[in-house]
Amino acid sequence: MTPKPESTDDIELRLLLEAIAGQYHYDFRGYSMASLTRRLTQARDHFGCRSYSRLQDLVLHDPTAFPKLFSFLTVQVSELFRDPAYFRALREQVVPHLRTYPSLKVWVAGCSAGEELYSLAILFREEGLEDRTLFYGTDINPEALKKAEAGVYELDRIPLFTENHQKSGGKSSLSDYYTAAYGAAVFDKTLRKRAVFSDHSLVSDAVFAEVHLVSCRNVLIYFDRELQDRAVGLFKDSLVRKGFLGLGAKESLRFSAHAGAFTEFAPHERIYQLRGAR
Amino acid sequence: MTAANHPPEPEARPRAGAVVVGASAGAVEALSAVLPGLPAGYPLPVLVVVHVPPDKPSAMADLFRMKCAVAVREADDKEPVAPGTVYFAPPDYHLLLGRNGELSLSSEEPVLFSRPSIDVLFESAADALGPGVVGVVLTGANADGAAGLRAVRAAGGTAVVQDPATAQAAAMPRAALAACPDARVLTLDQIAAFLRGLGDRHD
Numbered sequence: 417m418t419p420k421p422e423s424t425d426d427i428e429l430r431l432l433l434e435a436i437a438g439q440y441h442y443d444f445r446g447y448s449m450a451s452l453t454r455r456l457t458q459a460r461d462h463f464g465c466r467s468y469s470r471l472q473d474l475v476l477h478d479p480t481a482f483p484k485l486f487s488f489l490t491v492q493v494s495e496l497f498r499d500p501a502y503f504r505a506l507r508e509q510v511v512p513h514l515r516t517y518p519s520l521k522v523w524v525a526g527c528s529a530g531e532e533l534y535s536l537a538i539l540f541r542e543e544g545l546e547d548r549t550l551f552y553g554t555d556i557n558p559e560a561l562k563k564a565e566a567g568v569y570e571l572d573r574i575p576l577f578t579e580n581h582q583k584s585g586g587k588s589s590l591s592d593y594y595t596a597a598y599g600a601a602v603f604d605k606t607l608r609k610r611a612v613f614s615d616h617s618l619v620s621d622a623v624f625a626e627v628h629l630v631s632c633r634n635v636l637i638y639f640d641r642e643l644q645d646r647a648v649g650l651f652k653d654s655l656v657r658k659g660f661l662g663l664g665a666k667e668s669l670r671f672s673a674h675a676g677a678f679t680e681f682a683p684h685e686r687i688y689q690l691r692g693a694r
Numbered sequence: 695m696t697a698a699n700h701p702p703e704p705e706a707r708p709r710a711g712a713v714v715v716g717a718s719a720g721a722v723e724a725l726s727a728v729l730p731g732l733p734a735g736y737p738l739p740v741l742v743v744v745h746v747p748p749d750k751p752s753a754m755a756d757l758f759r760m761k762c763a764v765a766v767r768e769a770d771d772k773e774p775v776a777p778g779t780v781y782f783a784p785p786d787y788h789l790l791l792g793r794n795g796e797l798s799l800s801s802e803e804p805v806l807f808s809r810p811s812i813d814v815l816f817e818s819a820a821d822a823l824g825p826g827v828v829g830v831v832l833t834g835a836n837a838d839g840a841a842g843l844r845a846v847r848a849a850g851g852t853a854v855v856q857d858p859a860t861a862q863a864a865a866m867p868r869a870a871l872a873a874c875p876d877a878r879v880l881t882l883d884q885i886a887a888f889l890r891g892l893g894d895r896h897d
């Protein structure tokens with residue numbers, strides 16, 4: 417497939433991403449262009465701009481426009497216990513290994529509004545591992561991190577969360593972990609007493625801790641392969657020997673530069689284990 | 695849209711780069727009349743979006759693997775597309791083709807209530823391959839695929855629509871035709887033959 421010559425739109429898009437990186441220090445240039453272009457087109461239309469150049473002008477000169485644009489640039493779809501089979505595999509296959517460590521660290525990379533981290537906190541409590549575990553939730557979206565910190569979700573999402581939790585092999589009732597108030601489910605504060613949410617970019621930041629499990633789901637799909645390699649490199653450097661890496665249901669290390677550093681631990685659930693000494 | 699320093703394609707009919715297919719209500723029957731007709735060694739990749747319930751593991755790839763001479767897979771993220779392979783969009787993910795010839799998945803919002811969305815696949819393929827894309831809209835009870843097929847045509851690609859009179863659900867092919875009045879209107883058998891023919895022209 418021969419690449420097409422750069423069109424005017426292409427040039428403008430390239431410059432827009434450069435402008436965002438230069439002014440706001442968020443670098444989206446290594447993201448998967450097919451879906452990023454879609455989201456930027458939606459943003460352009462939302463702002464009523466005729467071209468990406470106009471959008472660039474707006475975002476460079478009107479600081480209030482950027483946060484809104486940012487919400488188009490990152491995808492925030494998530495659920496508690498999203499893909500229950502993944503959490504069941506963690507529970508049944510990974511937890512027995514984790515039990516052998518006296519203390520544990522878990523990194524949820526691209527944690528969005530905290531759904532994935534709360535799922536793990538609940539699972540670890542059910543499995544009696546919570547007290548020895550520290551959870552790191554990281555993301556680049558400040559709004560999402562604020563929501564994660566708050567642990568409040570719309571009540572109408574709860575039936576799905578409850579069903580997911582049951583399917584994941586949940587040993588308790590999800591209602592044990594939240595109280596309903598004014599149309600919202602407020603999750604138990606004690607679930608996050610061992611959690612730290614912080615701003616961290618897989619594009620530009622470095623390893624910050626040695627961890628036993630990295631759960632990074634539905635984040636890598638928004639990256640091109642090169643950027644995926646950078647992110648997986650961070651996970652590799654951050655994991656203890658024989659540590660675990662869980663990806664999204666349709667993500668894999670098959671095409672990764674780091675594939676050789678991992679074994680397929682639960683292939684169907686996309687759970688990998690870092691090899692021992694190489 | 696050709697820049698001055700890029701002379702227009704010398705071939706009257708540019709070689710196809712990929713076939714993209716969208717189907718909804720009645721999809722299994724319609725695809726059963728089309729995909730098994732592709733010979734082993736078919737020179738093009740075929741990317742398929744079928745509307746399936748999000749919570750069910752897709753049975754599509756497994757079902758068609760048994761019926762087809764070409765390879766059939768459920769798409770993985772960043773998988774490079776290979777000729778002679780049918781890729782189904784996984785349930786609950788949009789499937790996109792990138793300009794680098796790799797598949798991308800995305801869980802952003804449904805489009806026209808659909809994820810995967812036919813429009814999303816077709817628009818990405820039109821952007822990636824321009825005239826090299828062949829878009830096929832089959833039976834369905836909604837309007838997904840119409841905007842995508844228009845994008846395929848606008849990029850110089852080929853538009854094919856199942857004859858609404860022969861479709862189990864006519865709404866989707868009708869909407870596609872309304873958006874692309876110059877699309878080829880074919881029966882399922884003719885679509886199968888047309889796609890096989892794309893293979894013959896290829897070297």
Ligand SMILES: C[S@@+](CC[C@H](N)C(=O)[O-])C[C@H]1O[C@@H](n2cnc3c(N)ncnc32)[C@H](O)[C@@H]1O
Pocket residue numbers: 490491492493494495498525526527528529531532554555556557560616617618619632633634635638664801
């Ligand atoms: C679709 S959500 C995934 C949420 C959750 N992990 C799940 O699977 O349900 C993707 C998240 O990745 C975050 N993200 C995007 N780029 C990132 C980067 N460079 N570093 C860290 N997180 C990023 C987005 O802000 C968003 O919250």
